Structures are given as C-alpha cells and as structure tokens.
Amino acid sequence: xxxxxxxxLLAATxxxxxxxxxxRPSAKGAPHDAYFTRSAQALKQAGISTPVLLIDxxxxxxxxxxxxxxxxxxxxxxxxxxxLPCEALIREISVVTQSPRMMLFSLPQxxxxxxxxxxILLGKPMPxxxxxxxxxxxxxxxxxxxxxxxxxWLIDTPQRLVQxxxxxxxxxxxxxxxxxxxVGLHRGGIDSMATLHEMLTLLQSExxxxxxGMMGYDAHVAKIPDLPGLQQQAHEHAHQIxxxxxxEALAVLNRSSTHAIHHPLVFNAGGSPTYRLYDGSxxxxxxxxxxxxxxxxxxxxxxxxxxxTAAMIATPVLKVSEQFRMPYGVEWLGDAARAWDPNQQxxxxxxxxxxxxxxxxxxxxxxSGLYGxxxxxxxxxxxxxxxxxxxxxxxxxxxxxxxxxxxxxxxxLLDEGRISAMWPVFPATA
Numbered sequence: 001x002x003x004x005x006x007x008x009l010l011a012a013t014x015x016x017x018x019x020x021x022x023x024r025p026s027a028k029g030a031p032h033d034a035y036f037t038r039s040a041q042a043l044k045q046a047g048i049s050t051p052v053l054l055i056d057x058x059x060x061x062x063x064x065x066x067x068x069x070x071x072x073x074x075x076x077x078x079x080x081x082x083x084l085p086c087e088a089l090i091r092e093i094s095v096v097t098q099s100p101r102m103m104l105f106s107l108p109q110x111x112x113x114x115x116x117x118x119x120i121l122l123g124k125p126m127p128x129x130x131x132x133x134x135x136x137x138x139x140x141x142x143x144x145x146x147x148x149x150x151x152x153w154l155i156d157t158p159q160r161l162v163q164x165x166x167x168x169x170x171x172x173x174x175x176x177x178x179x180x181x182x183v184g185l186h187r188g189g190i191d192s193m194a195t196l197h198e199m200l201t202l203l204q205s206e207x208x209x210x211x212x213g214m215m216g217y218d219a220h221v222a223k224i225p226d227l228p229g230l231q232q233q234a235h236e237h238a239h240q241i242x243x244x245x246x247x248e249a250l251a252v253l254n255r256s257s258t259h260a261i262h263h264p265l266v267f268n269a270g271g272s273p274t275y276r277l278y279d280g281s282x283x284x285x286x287x288x289x290x291x292x293x294x295x296x297x298x299x300x301x302x303x304x305x306x307x308x309t310a311a312m313i314a315t316p317v318l319k320v321s322e323q324f325r326m327p328y329g330v331e332w333l334g335d336a337a338r339a340w341d342p343n344q345q346x347x348x349x350x351x352x353x354x355x356x357x358x359x360x361x362x363x364x365x366x367x368s369g370l371y372g373x374x375x376x377x378x379x380x381x382x383x384x385x386x387x388x389x390x391x392x393x394x395x396x397x398x399x400x401x402x403x404x405x406x407x408x409x410x411x412x413l414l415d416e417g418r419i420s421a422m423w424p425v426f427p428a429t430a
Contacts, residue, residue: 029364029385032395036361038417040393043314046412046419051315051352053408054395055089055294055423057415059310063293064096066306067275071287074280078103078121078268080290081113083402086411088423093293103268103288108429110134114151115143121178121215121268122154123288125188128163135171148174152212152266156180156189158198161209168208176212177203178266181245183216183238196245200252204259211253213266216242216284222273222301235277239284242269246283276303296398297358311405313357313396314412317388321347324368324381344368344381350394353378356404357396362386365394 032040039054071077078101084090094100103123104110107130113120114134131153138147145151155161155177168175179199180189190196203209218238224231246267253259269284270277272292278284291299294311324347348365354375359365365380367373382388398404405411410422 027383027385029383030362031385031387032361032393036393036395039312039314039395039414042414042418043393043412048314048412048419049316049391051313051408052410052412053405053425054312054314054412054414056308056310056312057092057413057420059308060089060092060293061096063295063307063310064093067289067292068097070276075278075284076101076266076286078286078288080123080271080288081109082106082123083272083290083400084293085109085402085406085426086423087112087426088421089411101286103290106429107134109426111137112426114138114145114147116145117150118145119150121152121266123215125154125156125160125180128160128167131164132167132171135167135173148176152176152178154178154180154215155199158195158202161199161202165202165206165209168206172208174208174210176210178212178268179214179245179249181214181216181242183218183241183269184234185217185220187217189216190245193245193248196248197252200249204253204256207258210263211249211259211261211265213268214242214246214249215266215268216245217271218269218274219271221277222303226302235274238269239282242267243283272299273301273303291401294401296400296404298399309397311398311401312360313355313398313404313408314393315353315396316351317348317390317392317394318351318377319347319349320388320390321349323347346382346384347371348380348382348386348388348394349377350380352376355396355398355407356400357398359394360397361395362388 077099080103082105100117101119103121105123182189182191221234267284268286270287272289275287295307295309354373368379368381371379406425406428412419413421
C-alpha cells in the first residue's frame with residue numbers, strides 16, 4: 001500500500017503540475033478583419049506581390065486635419081521631412097496644413113527641398129563643410145530659392161558659430177542663424193546663460209549673421225515614466241528654460257546697434273510626441289510634426305490617442321508549415337514549444353522580414369525567439385486560427401517612420417479600398 005506521506009507527495013506533485021499547466025498560454029489569433037481583408041485585396045488587384053509600404057490616404061488626411069485643428073491659428077506649423085521622406089506625401093499633407101515651413105536633417109534632403117517658396121529650418125547642426133557644399137551647389141542652380149530669406153541654420157555652440165561666421169565672410173552672404181537650446185533633453189545645445197551671451201556676442205560681431213530664433217526639442221517629456229506629475233514637471237521645466245533663454249536673447253539684441261530685432265522670429269518647440277502641450281500662450285510660437293501624421297507604434301502615446309495608424313508594411317506569405325519545426329539537431333525544442341504554447345503550432349515564412357516593425361494582421365502572429373530572425377524569409381509563429389495560406393498577405397506596423405518608409409521603394413497609396421498611386425521616396429541617405 002502507498003504510504004500516507006507518499007500519497008501527500010503525489011497529490012502535491014499533481015497539484016503543482018496542474019498549476020503549471022494552468023499557466024500555459026491560451027490559443028489566440030483570427031483571420032484578417034474587414035479592413036485588412038480589403039487592403040489585401042487592393043494589393044492583389046494592383047498586382048503587388050512583393051513587400052511594400054502602404055499609406056492609407058483617408059487616415060493620413062484625417063490625422064493631418066486633427067493635428068491642424070489642435071494647432072489652429074495659435075501657432076505656426078512646420079513639417080518634419082525626415083519622418084515623411086516622400087515628395088508626394090509631403091504635398092498631400094501640405095494641402096491640409098497650408099504651410100511652406102519644413103524641418104530638414106540632412107544635406108541631400110536640403111538639396112532636394114531648397115526650391116520655390118519652401119521655408120527651411122535645419123533640425124540639427126550641420127558640419128560647416130556641408131553648409132559650404134550647399135552654397136556652392138545652390139549658386140549653380142538656385143531654383144527660385146533664396147537662402148538669405150528662406151533658410152535657417154541651427155547652431156549649437158560658440159565654436160560652430162565661429163565656423164559659420166567665417167563661412168559667411170568667405171562667401172559674403174547673409175546667414176539666418178537659429179540657436180539650439182537644451183530644454184532638458186541633454187542632447188547638446190546651449191545649456192547656460194554664459195554660453196548664450198558668448199554666442200550673442202559672436203553674432204553681433206558679424207553683420208552677415210542674422211538671429212532668426214531658437215529651437216528647443218523636448219522629446220524627453222513624452223518618454224518620461226508617467227509618474228504623478230513628472231511629465232508635467234518636465235514640460236514646465238522646458239518651458240521655463242525656453243522662456244528665459246528667448247527673453248534674454250531678445251533683451252540683448254534689442255539693445256544692439258547692429259542686430260536689433262525688426263523681423264519675425266521663430267521659436268520652435270515640440271515635436272510629434274509633445275506638440276499637444278503647446279497652445280501659443282508662451283514664447284514658443286511654432287511646433288514641428290512629422291511621424292504623428294502616419295503614427296507608427298513608437299507614437300502610441302496618450303497625447304496622440306485620437307490619431308490613427310496610416311502606414312503599414314504588407315508582405316506575401318511564401319510558405320506555410322503545418323507544424324513548427326526547429327532545424328535538425330534541436331528539433332526537440334520545437335516539439336517542446338508546440339506542446340507548451342498553442343500559438344507556436346504552425347510556422348509561416350514571409351517575403352523579407354526583420355524590419356523595424358511588428359505583425360498586426362492577422363492577429364496573433366509572433367516572431368520566434370528560438371528560430372531567430374531573417375531579412376530574407378522571416379518565420380512567424382501562429383496558432384492556426386489565422387488561416388493563412390501561401391500568397392496571402394501579412395501586415396506589419398512600423399515602429400517609426402523615418403527609416404522604414406525608404407526601405408521598400410515606391411509607396412503604395414491605399415485610397416478608398418484601392419491602390420490609386422505609387423509614390424517614389426527620397427533616396428536613403430544620411
């Protein structure tokens with residue numbers, strides 16, 4: 001007979017195993033919903049059978065309208081081109097924003113956008129050699145663009161300001177200078193009144209340099225853990241620094257005999273994560289928005305909850321494995337994974353993969369931590385409820401826009417259930 005102690009041990013073991021089994025993941029997944037079914041059909045009707053970046057025109061325009069409703073007439077709007085590197089996409093958004101203002105972050109994009117009536121602010125300090133190269137090329141092909149009126153260079157240190165002053169003298173041209181200030185992000189820029197005064201003194205030493213304003217980027221505010229009051233405190237801190245720096249610059253320059261302010265200034269603050277925090281009541285008079293127009297997943301923030309995802313990656317299914325299997329030698333790992341997790345029952349190999357994006361439809365797909373990633377044929381695991389077959393479409397949601405939008409060639413424009421255009425993107429450059 002089994003002893004009482006042994007019976008207790010067996011009972012405890014049984015309870016433990018039952019408890020462990022209760023922790024087993026439940027099966028999840030479903031086929032495409034109506035929206036993604038229509039999107040997949042639109043791609044097939046357009047003959048698109050390779051990975052493609054898809055922009056939903058209706059969602060894009062609704063996002064742009066919602067953003068502009070918030071900004072209204074209280075502040076100026078500037079479009080961040082690096083986040084939306086496609087001329088047709090920029091034109092589409094500009095119909096809603098009615099703003100020629102752009103923020104650029106690279107010399108190649110400056111070359112492309114320095115034309116017509118575009119008003120350009122550099123979003124990061126450029127090496128002075130890059131600025132010299134721009135002026136050399138612009139002189140040969142101006143394209144109706146007047147840098148003295150339409151271009152602001154961002155300057156972060158006294159040393160860089162000296163370099164630009166010397167270039168202005170060398171070229172005998174007037175340059176509009178915007179100061180980068182540190183409002184708490186700590187990614188460079190003016191971080192003390194002493195440095196601000198040094199740069200204002202340098203600016204006043206050269207008639208060819210014109211103060212055009214400031215830029216203070218506050219992306220850290222939205223990324224701070226949302227502990228009670230912490231984000232609001234960071235925003236107020238950024239605003240206080242900005243106000244103090246701007247007011248000091250205005251006070252100094254308005255006492256200047258050579259650089260008194262007689263022209264509108266740009267005090268640029270906020271970006272896609274934080275533009276909603278500004279209402280035009282402070283010294284800041286302009287915000288910049290790019291990624292929020294298409295809302296990749298990095299921008300799933302409470303402040304942007306009313307915006308929709310407007311950019312997706314669509315890619316074909318190449319192979320479907322009825323049973324997820326690991327490679328020879330470690331096949332037992334696949335057996336164990338299937339036994340434990342019903343969401344690792346089947347394997348789907350897609351065209352391409354390993355993008356800065358996550359599968360969103362059909363729901364319940366996931367990459368395999370055991371099998372690893374691939375940029376050629378990514379393996380996704382599923383429960384089987386997704387009902388995917390070869391040549392079906394899987395949709396991914398990008399985590400960001402600026403790098404991902406340039407990876408797939410022309411963008412497919414999804415317009416009321418059909419692909420209405422293919423939009424070329426800017427060349428991928430630094």
